Amino acid sequence: MEYRNYMEELVMETLDQILAYSKKYCNCERCRLDTISLALNNLPPMYCVSDVGRAYKKLKAVEIQFKTDIVSEIAKALKIVKKYPRHKKKTQTLKATRQHHTSSPKRKKN
Numbered sequence: 001m002e003y004r005n006y007m008e009e010l011v012m013e014t015l016d017q018i019l020a021y022s023k024k025y026c027n028c029e030r031c032r033l034d035t036i037s038l039a040l041n042n043l044p045p046m047y048c049v050s051d052v053g054r055a056y057k058k059l060k061a062v063e064i065q066f067k068t069d070i071v072s073e074i075a076k077a078l079k080i081v082k083k084y085p086r087h088k089k090k091t092q093t094l095k096a097t098r099q100h101h102t103s104s105p106k107r108k109k110n
């Protein structure tokens with residue numbers, strides 16, 4: 001037996017759904033974890049002892065009750081993370097490497 005925070009699972013699940021259709025947010029691990037942490041700080045925790053049979057029902061009940069709050073907290077968190085990303089600049093380097101090929105091999109000396 002162990003205890004789990006159902007809210008945590010719901011936030012992760014909802015974030016995945018949002019990131020799946022909205023491509024404007026970074027979905028690297030760092031940004032995802034930052035978004036989840038920020039959202040969870042503003043949502044009530046839902047700790048329960050895990051009970052395999054009942055876990056799913058409980059999760060659904062919490063989801064129905066808090067879905068709107070979860071979505072709006074994730075949306076807020078995504079905006080903050082997008083504005084102040086703490087990942088290393090990986091996405092930008094992809095574009096930058098393209099331009100290296102255009103450097104013309106001109107000779108300055110004869």
Ligand SMILES: [Zn+2]
Nearest residue numbers: 026028031087
């Ligand atoms: Zn990122």
